[in-house]
Amino acid sequence: MNHPSYIELKNGISPIMTTDVPVIEYDIFYEKVRELLIDKSNHCLSYYCYAFAGRLKFICCIADDNTGIIRLLSHEMRPDNTTLKALTPFCPSIHIFEREIHENHGVEFPGHPWLKPVRYPHDRADRMSVMDNYPFYEIESEELHEVGVGPIHAGVIEPGHFRFICNGEKVLHLEIQLGYQHRGIERLFVDKGDALQRCLLAENIAGDTAVGHGLAHAQLIESLAGIEVCEALQIERCIALEMERIAVHIGDTAALSGDVAYQLGQVTCEALRTMVINTTQFWCGNRFGKGLVRPGGSNYPLTEETAGEILKVLEEVERRYENVTGRIYTLPSVLGRFEDIGRVTRPQAESIGVVGMAARSCGIVRDIRRTHPFQYYRNFEINPVTLEAGDVLARGMLRALEVKASAGIIRALIDSWRKTEKSVGRPVYNYKLRPGSFAISLTEGWRGEICHTVVTDSEGNVLHYKVKDPSQHNWMALALAVRNQEISDFPVCNKSFNLSYCGHDL
Amino acid sequence: MAGFVLIVVAAFFVPGIILRTKSIASGRKGPGLFQPLKDIIVLLKKGSVFSTTTGLIFQIAPAVTLATIICAMLLLPFAEQKAMLPFEGDFVLFAYLLALGKFFTIIAALDTGSSFEGMGASREALFSMLVEPAFFILLATFAMFTGYTSFSVIFNQFFVTGNDYVMIYSIIGVYLFIQIAMVENSRIPVDDPKTHLELTMIHEVMILDYSGFDKALIHIGTYLKFALYGSLIYNLIVPAGWNIFLQAGLFFTVQAFFAIVIGLTESFRARNKMNKNPKFILTLSAIAWIAFTVILILTDKLA
Numbered sequence: 001m002n003h004p005s006y007i008e009l010k011n012g013i014s015p016i017m018t019t020d021v022p023v024i025e026y027d028i029f030y031e032k033v034r035e036l037l038i039d040k041s042n043h044c045l046s047y048y049c050y051a052f053a054g055r056l057k058f059i060c061c062i063a064d065d066n067t068g069i070i071r072l073l074s075h076e077m078r079p080d081n082t083t084l085k086a087l088t089p090f091c092p093s094i095h096i097f098e099r100e101i102h103e104n105h106g107v108e109f110p111g112h113p114w115l116k117p118v119r120y121p122h123d124r125a126d127r128m129s130v131m132d133n134y135p136f137y138e139i140e141s142e143e144l145h146e147v148g149v150g151p152i153h154a155g156v157i158e159p160g161h162f163r164f165i166c167n168g169e170k171v172l173h174l175e176i177q178l179g180y181q182h183r184g185i186e187r188l189f190v191d192k193g194d195a196l197q198r199c200l201l202a203e204n205i206a207g208d209t210a211v212g213h214g215l216a217h218a219q220l221i222e223s224l225a226g227i228e229v230c231e232a233l234q235i236e237r238c239i240a241l242e243m244e245r246i247a248v249h250i251g252d253t254a255a256l257s258g259d260v261a262y263q264l265g266q267v268t269c270e271a272l273r274t275m276v277i278n279t280t281q282f283w284c285g286n287r288f289g290k291g292l293v294r295p296g297g298s299n300y301p302l303t304e305e306t307a308g309e310i311l312k313v314l315e316e317v318e319r320r321y322e323n324v325t326g327r328i329y330t331l332p333s334v335l336g337r338f339e340d341i342g343r344v345t346r347p348q349a350e351s352i353g354v355v356g357m358a359a360r361s362c363g364i365v366r367d368i369r370r371t372h373p374f375q376y377y378r379n380f381e382i383n384p385v386t387l388e389a390g391d392v393l394a395r396g397m398l399r400a401l402e403v404k405a406s407a408g409i410i411r412a413l414i415d416s417w418r419k420t421e422k423s424v425g426r427p428v429y430n431y432k433l434r435p436g437s438f439a440i441s442l443t444e445g446w447r448g449e450i451c452h453t454v455v456t457d458s459e460g461n462v463l464h465y466k467v468k469d470p471s472q473h474n475w476m477a478l479a480l481a482v483r484n485q486e487i488s489d490f491p492v493c494n495k496s497f498n499l500s501y502c503g504h505d506l
Numbered sequence: 507m508a509g510f511v512l513i514v515v516a517a518f519f520v521p522g523i524i525l526r527t528k529s530i531a532s533g534r535k536g537p538g539l540f541q542p543l544k545d546i547i548v549l550l551k552k553g554s555v556f557s558t559t560t561g562l563i564f565q566i567a568p569a570v571t572l573a574t575i576i577c578a579m580l581l582l583p584f585a586e587q588k589a590m591l592p593f594e595g596d597f598v599l600f601a602y603l604l605a606l607g608k609f610f611t612i613i614a615a616l617d618t619g620s621s622f623e624g625m626g627a628s629r630e631a632l633f634s635m636l637v638e639p640a641f642f643i644l645l646a647t648f649a650m651f652t653g654y655t656s657f658s659v660i661f662n663q664f665f666v667t668g669n670d671y672v673m674i675y676s677i678i679g680v681y682l683f684i685q686i687a688m689v690e691n692s693r694i695p696v697d698d699p700k701t702h703l704e705l706t707m708i709h710e711v712m713i714l715d716y717s718g719f720d721k722a723l724i725h726i727g728t729y730l731k732f733a734l735y736g737s738l739i740y741n742l743i744v745p746a747g748w749n750i751f752l753q754a755g756l757f758f759t760v761q762a763f764f765a766i767v768i769g770l771t772e773s774f775r776a777r778n779k780m781n782k783n784p785k786f787i788l789t790l791s792a793i794a795w796i797a798f799t800v801i802l803i804l805t806d807k808l809a
Contacts (some may be wrong), residue, residue, distance in 0.1 A: 147621045147705075154702040169625075169780060259706075260776035261698040267532040333695065333776040341779075487625070488780040491703040 005032050006071045011372035012219050014226075015439035018455060021059070021074045026084055029075040033060060037091040041065045043353050043366070045442070045451045047097035049105060050464040054079060056105060061440060061453065065371040070440060077107070086112035093353025096472055103129075119179035119505045123187075134177050139165050144172065147487065151180050158501035162490075169486045174479045181505035189454075189465035195221070195295070195429040202452075203290045206469055206503035210286075211237075211244040212445025213467075214293040216452040219374060220441035221295040224454065225431035229296065233424045234376040235417040236302045239310070240280070240292050242406040242413070245446040246314075247276040249399040249406075250321060252498050256396055257328060259492045260337040265328040272317050272324075279313045282306065296428025307414050318407045325400040329393070338393035342481035342493035345390060354477045356448015356470045358497055361398045362390030368444035376413065392489075395496040435460040445470065447500065469503030509584030509737065512754065516733035516761040517726075518543055523762055524732075527769025546725055552718035559619045560715065567614030568716065568723040574607035575727045575734065582737050583658040585753045586746050592658035597645045600657065601638065604690070607727070608634055615712035622704045626711035629780070633696060633708065636787040637689045643794035644682050650801050651675060657741075665745035671804065678797050679742040684767060685790050687735035691728060694772040696783050706780070736761040 005024050009016055024032070036042045045061040056077040063070050077084070086109035088095040098109045099118050106125030109115060117129050139146070144167050151159035159180035165173040188201055202217030203210040215237055222229060251273040257265030277287040284292040284300040292300055328334055344354065349362045359366040367384035369377045385401040387394040433456050440453045448470030457463040474497055481493045522539035529536020538544075556565060580590040581600045589596070612631055615623040649655050652663040665672055689696050692709030704711055713724050740760040744753060778786055 145621065145624075147625070149622075149704065154704055257776075259701075259703065261694050261701065261772070262776040263528060263532050263773045267534070271533075331776065333778070336779055336782065337776055486780050488706040490705050 005029075006073045008069045008071055009440065010068060011070065011368070011440070011442045012223055012374045015224050015434060015437040016072075018436050018438050021072055021438065023057075023074050023076050026075045026077070029058075029060070029073055030085060030087060032073060033062070033087060033094075034090050036062050036071065037093065039064075040350055042071075043355070044091070044093055044097065045070065045440070045449070046453055046466055046468045047094060047101075048453075048464075048466050049077075049101050049107070050455065051105070052463070056107070058101075059438070059453070059455075061451070063372060063442075065366060068372050070372070070442075072438070072440075082106060083108040083110055086110060086115075088112045088114070092351045093473065095352075096476070117179065119182045121182060121187075122184060131177075131179065136163055136177070137165070137173060137175050143167060160501045164482075164487055164490070166487055169488065171482050171485055171487050171490065174482050174490075176475055176479055178475070178501060178504050181502040183502070183506065185506040186465050186467055189467075190462050193461070195431060199294055200290075203293075205467055205506065206471075206500040207288065208248055208500065209244070209445040209447060209450070209469070209503065211240045211289040211293055212443055212447075212450050213452075213469075214289070215241060215375070216441045216443045216445075216450045218293050218295040219443065220439055220452045220454055221431060221433070223441065224433045224437060224439045224456065225295070225428070226434065227296045227428055227431065230421075230423050231376065232302075232417060232420045232422040233298055235413050235420065236298065236424070237293055238376045238380075239302070239410050239413050239417070240283075240289050241443070241445070242410050243276060243280055243310070244289055246317070246403050246406050246410075247273055247280070248446045248498075249403050250276060250317070252495065253321075253325065253328070253396065253399055255495050255498070256338075256392070256492060257334070259495050260334060262328065262331070262334050265324060265334070268320070268324045272321050275313055275317055279310055282309055294427030295431065297425040299427060301422065301424040302417065307417065310410065311414060314407050314410060318404065321400070321403055325397075329397055329400065335393065337489075337492060338396055338496075339391065340389075341392045341489050342485060342496060343389070343391040344477050344481050346388075348480050349390065349477060352476045352480070353473045355473050356444070357398055357402065357446070358395065358448065358470075358474050358477055360384055360386045361394040363388045366449070368442045368449045372442050374441070374443055376416070380409075380412070380416075382409070392492050392496040433460045433462070447471065447498070447503075448474065467506055469500055469506075471499040471501075471503040474499050475504060507590060508587050508750070508754075509582050510579055510590060512584060512757050513579050513582070513730065513733045513737050516736060516758060517729040520732045520736060520761055520765045521729050523765035524769045524772075527766050528773050531770060531773035542725070542729065546722050549718055549722035549725070554716070554718040554720045557618055557715055560614075560617050563610070564614045564617040564715070565720070567610040567617075568720040568727070570610045571607035572723045572727040572730075574603045574610075575730050578603040579730065579734060581657055582734065583661055583741070583746075584737070584757070585748070585750050586662065587750075588658040592656050595655045597649075597655070597657055597660075601641055601645075604731070605634065605638070611709075611712055611724075618715045620715070622707070622711045623714060625705075626708055629708045629783075630692075630712060633689060633783060633787060636784055637686055637790065640682060640787070640790040640794045641686055643791060643798050644679060644686075647675070647794065647798045647801050648679070650798070650805060661741040662746045664742065666747070675797065675801075676742050678793065680739050682790055682794055683735055683739045683742070684764065687732070687739075687764075688768065688771070689787055689790075690735070691731055693768060695775060695778045695786065698777045732765070733761060736764045739764055 007021050042062050042064050045063050047060040049056045049058040058075050060073045088098055089111055098112055101107050102115050103118050103124050147164040149162040151161045161177040163175045164171050203214040205213040250269050254266050254269030280289050281287040283306045344362050346362045365384050369382040387398050435458050437456050443450045451468040453466045455464045478497050482490050521542040526536050578600050581596045583589045612627045615627040648660050652660050654660050697708040740757050744756050
């Protein structure tokens with residue numbers, strides 16, 4: 001299994017010792033990453049570094065979508081060295097990770113075209129770099145004008161600053177400045193020794209992906225603590241994840257209709273979303289599924305009553321949602337607003353490493369449930385829905401199709417669940433993590449792939465915890481999508497991606 | 507005088523009916539019919555806050571805009587009664603009074619120095635400019651049809667010319683006035699009064715900086731303008747010679763119908779893409795132009 005330059009592992013399977021990860025010279029690392037990322041079926045899950053024994057240890061995880069293998073590459077840097085040749089010019093999808101490393105540890109990346117602050121963490125390398133002196137891309141033109149939106153917006157949404165460079169109504173360039181929501185999540189995972197606190201942290205990384213992030217964390221802990229969970233619990237978790245997907249997709253359909261002032265679509269979908277999240281509340285007491293996923297067991301094991309309720313609600317929601325989306329996506333006035341708006345081409349998406357439903361809407365089959373299956377998806381084949389167009393309409397239609405697919409998945413899962421032996425225990429909070437190890441956990445949240453990785457020290461304490469929300473990759477897709485579009489179409493483009501500010505800011 | 511009073515009364519409930527129609531169409535109970543009015547009373551009691559970058563123009567603009575709309579109301583007749591200030595060619599003054607109000611709103615928006623409001627002002631100026639030909643061609647058609655150039659006489663003579671095609675002109679006129687009213691009052695499909703998205707707004711973004719009393723003046727102006735267009739539509743439907751009490755009843759029916767049409771339109775369609783708006787508005791001018799040409803032929807003036 002060992003290879004001279006990298007080590008291979010699989011999603012959610014037992015962790016590896018950090019000492020088993022081959023440390024290679026940066027030049028070899030550079031060539032190897034470049035070589036791997038040229039292959040379109042590979043993409044970078046996470047690339048970060050942490051200080052250990054006076055050195056910076058770099059870890060790069062590259063996922064292979066064909067084989068389900070995750071390749072782990074590592075290199076080290078002595079404190080006297082602060083520059084590394086940038087990978088971004090050849091692998092644009094790395095850009096955000098190199099920016100992050102630069103911001104956190106002051107590593108210089110000569111050749112990086114966009115080495116700007118990401119989220120202003122408290123312990124950043126350059127304390128002089130603050131919100132107010134963000135180096136915006138500037139223009140010196142008499143004809144063009146700049147429009148700044150945010151960080152405080154008119155709707156009830158999260159803070160983030162968007163700066164447009166426009167020629168009249170046409171957007172030439174959009175720069176997105178985030179970081180207003182930074183809470184130090186990754187650091188808190190290290191500082192908080194309490195298992196329950198960590199679960200709550202994970203669930204609150206992004207409020208709309210409580211189950212996705214919660215599951216990624218629980219899975220990670222289970223793999224490091226060597227906890228096996230029974231099949232019934234695995235199925236329950238998958239059901240929760242699909243419920244979350246359905247609820248958010250329907251909510252987004254409502255928001256998309258609202259943005260183009262199509263009231264009928266908006267109010268109908270809002271009502272349907274409420275039905276779905278109320279069912280989640282019926283199950284676990286929280287509409288967003290907070291508290292549902294815990295390592296080792298569950299406080300709210302699925303009961304026959306809950307399963308029956310889910311099936312009943314699902315049937316009605318599916319029927320009514322199909323009915324309303326049928327109207328929305330055939331209404332000429334709506335199509336005029338969605339079709340050919342905010343197009344992201346497949347080559348663009350591949351180069352910037354777009355993940356999740358944004359990737360699937362431009363023809364890329366990228367779905368962790370299929371390529372790196374986890375939980376019960378290992379025994380359950382998922383056929384991801386893909387569309388080719390990559391515009392707002394495709395992202396809207398994809399939601400409609402995924403809701404239908406997810407409803408089918410839940411039905412099949414409940415069938416399997418009924419056949420399994422149910423021995424779901426209470427959550428395990430007094431676990432002991434394996435010392436000196438590295439573990440990775442991937443899940444497919446509704447937005448896309450969620451990646452949690454952890455490194456433990458020789459005592460079994462968390463040394464470094466890294467979270468990657470799908471938004472981190474996909475914000476760049478939004479910036480590309482609005483190029484040469486009308487500025488008045490920015491809101492629908494934005495809503496069609498519905499990216500997370502706090503998921504990015506951590 | 508009666509026309510003036512009726513427009514004011516209609517302005518009390520027209521916005522409420524639009525809101526209520528939209529609520530019912532979306533399956534909600536919705537606010538009461540007079541909620542917009544209550545909101546105005548609340549706003550009137552409040553003081554205004556002005557941005558330090560704004561000047562005198564910004565402060566006088568709401569009052570000027572409201573004044574122009576009230577003046578325009580003086581030019582509209584009702585039943586056989588003449589308007590309060592009728593004269594030959596008064597419809598030109600009518601159009602440009604409303605344009606003057608809009609002009610002040612636009613320069614006040616520019617006065618704030620905000621990039622959003624600048625965009626909104628530019629859009630509003632463009633769309634107002636494009637809708638102007640539709641209004642004038644339509645009025646010219648009626649002037650040609652009746653042979654007069656004052657609202658009071660045009661509407662008085664509209665149904666008594668004995669022309670067999672009067673119903674067709676009535677229908678075309680109603681359709682065009684409804685569409686023009688939607689554009690002028692910043693409703694769907696051209697604009698969306700409900701949106702919170704600054705980048706897609708047209709009229710709403712221009713009044714973002716107003717608060718309290720001034721905002722109330724702007725809202726009063728908007729509601730009066732609705733009733734104003736409703737009154738134009740009414741005059742094209744009901745012959746001036748009918749019983750005046752029956753007419754008063756019909757007047758409110760037409761206003762309510764107008765409000766319901768707006769409410770239903772806004773419930774069951776999406777708004778236009780911004781760059782489709784000019785085409786949409788120019789189509790109105792085109793329809794008016796066809797009506798005008800046909801009337802030229804019918805009245806044998808195309809010599």
